[in-house]
Amino acid sequence: MIRNQASLECRHISLSYGSTPVLRDVNLKIEPGEFFALLGPSGSGKSTLLRLIAGFNQHQSGELLIDGQDISGVPPHRRNVGMVFQNYALWPHMTIWDNVAFGLVERRESRDTIRRKVGAALELVGLQDYARRRPGQLSGGQQQRVALARTIVIEPKLLLLDEPLSNLDKKLRVQMREELKNLQRTLGLTTIFVTHDQEEAMTTADRMAVLDGGVLQQVGTAAGLYDYPQNRFVAGFVGTANVLEGEVLAGGGEMLAFDARGLGRLVLPRPVDEAPAPGAAALAFRPHQVHIAVRDEQGDALRVWIDGQVESAEFLGEFARYRVRVGELALVADQPHYAGIAMFVPGAPVRLGIDPTQLRYLAR
Ligand code: ADP
Numbered sequence: 001m002i003r004n005q006a007s008l009e010c011r012h013i014s015l016s017y018g019s020t021p022v023l024r025d026v027n028l029k030i031e032p033g034e035f036f037a038l039l040g041p042s043g044s045g046k047s048t049l050l051r052l053i054a055g056f057n058q059h060q061s062g063e064l065l066i067d068g069q070d071i072s073g074v075p076p077h078r079r080n081v082g083m084v085f086q087n088y089a090l091w092p093h094m095t096i097w098d099n100v101a102f103g104l105v106e107r108r109e110s111r112d113t114i115r116r117k118v119g120a121a122l123e124l125v126g127l128q129d130y131a132r133r134r135p136g137q138l139s140g141g142q143q144q145r146v147a148l149a150r151t152i153v154i155e156p157k158l159l160l161l162d163e164p165l166s167n168l169d170k171k172l173r174v175q176m177r178e179e180l181k182n183l184q185r186t187l188g189l190t191t192i193f194v195t196h197d198q199e200e201a202m203t204t205a206d207r208m209a210v211l212d213g214g215v216l217q218q219v220g221t222a223a224g225l226y227d228y229p230q231n232r233f234v235a236g237f238v239g240t241a242n243v244l245e246g247e248v249l250a251g252g253g254e255m256l257a258f259d260a261r262g263l264g265r266l267v268l269p270r271p272v273d274e275a276p277a278p279g280a281a282a283l284a285f286r287p288h289q290v291h292i293a294v295r296d297e298q299g300d301a302l303r304v305w306i307d308g309q310v311e312s313a314e315f316l317g318e319f320a321r322y323r324v325r326v327g328e329l330a331l332v333a334d335q336p337h338y339a340g341i342a343m344f345v346p347g348a349p350v351r352l353g354i355d356p357t358q359l360r361y362l363a364r
Pocket of ligand 1: 041
């Protein structure tokens with residue numbers, strides 16, 4: 001198997017198109033063998049960063065290092081980086097075999113080497129029986145695998161994938177997610193992929209970087225970002241979040257007072273690990289961490305209870321999702337569903353019980 005594990009590091013990378021900054025002071029370290037996602041909404045700079053690593057874009061400042069060596073001025077074909085494009089970019093008139101062999105022929109490898117490597121690459125992606133076909137005769141998922149085989153056959157140090165699953169239908173996308181992950185593990189190749197789909201990033205990547213407006217917001221594992229988002233953008237982009245804006249009030253002791261805008265004062269246990277400073281802040285918590293109960297139910301004393309009124313209800317099978325009006329705010333609460341549980345109807349007076357251990361303070 002190919003064991004080309006390289007590290008990649010971006011140091012203070014900035015890139016502008018004309019006077020428009022697209023990447024702003026990006027600092028990032030990707031470890032050898034990692035399966036790493038660049039996650040962000042459309043226009044956040046993900047593709048620009050990926051193309052920059054491939055060598056198709058040039059940054060104006062900062063350093064780009066592979067295995068500790070600055071490759072900033074090195075042209076794409078000398079970087080030993082393989083990139084799979086979103087549309088696969090296969091040659092329609094060539095057979096699958098010739099498509100995969102292309103890079104090796106260009107490198108003037110011997111016929112024996114080409115035969116051996118192309119055979120191995122096709123086998124790796126399970127397409128050894130399709131070598132004589134042309135791309136048009138294959139399904140979207142198979143074309144994707146040809147594109148992968150064609151890239152890994154040249155044994156790159158880094159594998160870059162631009163929205164690798166976006167051209168596939170929903171069902172195939174979920175299946176290919178698993179395949180891609182297995183293939184990456186087998187190869188052990190440092191792999192960076194771009195996606196706007198948080199579920200795709202969370203289920204596939206070892207770690208990910210969240211980008212917004214060309215600024216790297218946070219780097220971490222799926223659970224790390226979900227459980228400990230650092231700001232409002234990450235809280236809302238990685239999963240669904242309720243966010244209360246407000247102010248942490250000064251005062252000592254074990255309890256902390258948070259003046260929530262539109263809701264009033266909440267008295268909460270002071271978090272031990274990340275005690276927030278007095279001043280403007282936000283509190284984030286997840287819909288499934290909110291307990292929804294009928295108004296007159298005596299809730300458990302460990303939760304903070306707020307009165308509200310159901311605004312809308314959605315039945316999603318595994319759970320029901322409620323939007324609940326609390327003063328000026330609308331909060332989202334999920335309730336796990338079992339047969340026989342009656343759903344709350346719009347207009348129903350309810351109480352929301354928030355688990356204070358699950359609250360995250362977001363600084364401004
Ligand atoms: P993403 O991949 O996250 O959707 P991109 O990296 O494609 O975002 O684009 C980031 C920003 O840079 C966008 O605002 C886009 O319009 C702009 N941009 C991308 N390519 C060019 C270009 N060649 N010239 C000018 N602006 C560009």
